Amino acid sequence: MPARDTTRTAAILRNRHNTGGYTVTGLAERIREVAPEQIRRELPSRRDLERTIRGHEAGEHSVGPRYRLLYALAYGTTEDELFAPSESEQSGRGSHQGTDTPHDWDEMERRRLLLAALGLGAGTFASSGEAVRQLLDLAVDSESRSIDDWVMTCVDQLHGLRTRPPLQVRESLSVELLALHRQLKTTRDKDVPELHRIAAALSTLHANVLTRLGEHGPALQWWRTAKAAADASGYLDVRMMVRTEEAGFGLYGQRDLRTVFRLVNAAERLAGDRPSFWKADLSGTRAKALSLLGRHDEAQRALHLFVHYDGTDGRASVFPTLWTFDQPHFAESWVYGGAGKEAEAGRAREIVLSHNRPGEYLYMTNVKLHAARCTIVNGGIDEGARMAAGILDALPIPYRSQLITETGKAVLGTIPGEKRTRPAVREFAELLVKTAPAPNALPTA
Structure with a gap:
């Protein structure tokens, strides 16, 4: 230097x-x-x-x-x-931007450190020649992507998150984040806010996948990165999207429930006084948290705002496919199942199951666990424990993410302590321990 x-x-x-x-x-x-x-x-x-x-x-x-x-x-x-650089330094350099060639040793070291910051080691890509190909492509191809192409990248990564084991998604997503980092370094025009919007979206997906892997420390750092990128974009909908997702994922063992409530309250203040889709979504997160605390009447009142919001703002403003029609019904299954309301929970569950999209597994698995929780609440402890054990056992290990095991823990937490020595309950508890997220487990061919 x-x-x-x-x-x-x-x-x-x-x-x-x-x-x-x-x-x-x-x-x-x-x-x-x-x-x-x-x-x-x-x-x-x-x-x-x-x-x-x-x-x-x-x-x-x-x-x-x-x-x-x-x-x-x-x-x-x-x-x-x-x-x-300051404005005077920028003007002194002229309009030429660096080519960021892969032959620059500093740049190679920077990429290695970025891989470490993404939570990846040198052997991360050993299982996948495709990931190595993508990194090589990143090194030799300097062409920037259009914003539309980046939006499609977000859509593809979200689809992968919903249909593939979390570890596979982290592998693919990390390459995209490196490519975006590279483009942000050389972009100095009107596309910068749009690229910050993309950075917020991809960082949110990365925090999502790290949460599914149970890697909560790195996930919390990525939530901060996602919020910083969203704030830099200047788009309120993007800022709200990140914050509603952060609060919702806090329910899965990432944060204590008091912190989740603080996140919800802070995001609501950012949204302002007028009704909005984001405030309705946050009310759904509040309902789920209240359900986990056993405050079922309050949970159902909060749920009502989420389920019956009839506005259309915000849902597709960040990138398409983010919002799915069954999300309020998933919240109903959660809240009504926790309250032991069989009929209401059953109706919501059937809507979610009927909306099954090929390859998607998270909602389909968790609403079944909600049903097991509801059975236990209504006195069917052995039956509910066997139901929950069967649901987990039927799911291949690489798909048993933190979002599923934490839902299983909520089922187990419904069972009074003195009843946990029953054979069916012990069997479920043992399976739950064995099925904790396995970030290094990839499906075999």
């Missing part, structure tokens, strides 16, 4: 440090906290890390790709935003 660039980077880091409220020790601890696990293992001791920070801020040595990534993560931003 030229001396002038080192001096400029040092000034940026000093300024950010002075305004960020960290001591050098605090910044070192923050870097360790946010570093992806693979990178964290390679970091020096805290004292040496503090010396490195001081050296960077003094301009004594350049900041390589590893530390550029870590500083961006620590300050809750991106590399491009943290180290962005």
Whole structure:
């Protein structure tokens, strides 16, 4: 790195440090906290890390790709935003943008670190030659995609999320995120807000898949990334989409329920005072959380707003296929099943099952688990436990995501403690432990 660039980077880091409220020790601890696990293992001791920070801020040595990534993560931003050139520097460079060639060793290192930040190791792609092909294609093809192409990418990744094991989806999605990162680095026109919209959508899907794999720490970091991208886009619907998804996924063991309520309340304030689809959707999340707490009357009142909202705003404004018609009925199955209302839960369940789309399995599995919970609530403990065990046992292990096992835990949690020694209940509990998310399990051919 030229001396002038080192001096400029040092000034940026000093300024950010002075305004960020960290001591050098605090910044070192923050870097360790946010570093992806693979990178964290390679970091020096805290004292040496503090010396490195001081050296960077003094301009004594350049900041390589590893530390550029870590500083961006620590300050809750991106590399491009943290180290962005000023307007005068941009004009001095002219209109030419770098070609980002794969022969640049710094760029190769940056991609390796990005893979680590995505939660991927060097052996991640060993099981799939297609993923390796995609990475090679990314390295040699510099052509940017149109916004329409990126929207189609979102649709394809969402379809994969609904029909394939989570680990396979993470593999494919990670390649797309790398491609988007590359295009964002070289885009300086009206497409930037649209690409931030795409970044928010793909980051949301990545947080989704990490949640399904039970990798909650990385998932929480990706929710933050998704919100930052959504806010940068300037689109209220995109900001609301990320926040409603974040609150909803918090119900599956990712957060305590008080935090879920706080997320719902904060998102409602962002939505404003007028009725909207997003506020109705958030009311559905509140209903599910209240159901898990056993506050069934309150849950049903919150559910009513979600099920009976008749507006059309927001549903397809981010990308098509995000909204599906059976989502309110899935919420009904959850809430009425938890309250022991067989008839209402059964009607909702049949609607969801009749809306079955080829290959989709999450809703179909969980509404059946809702039925088992309803049976237990109404006194059929052995019958409900056997139902739930049969549902899990019939699902191949790679598909048993956190969203399914947490629903199974809710079924088990309905059974009073003194009844859990029954053979049928013990068998279900043992199966539930064995069926916890297996992020490294891919289906065999």
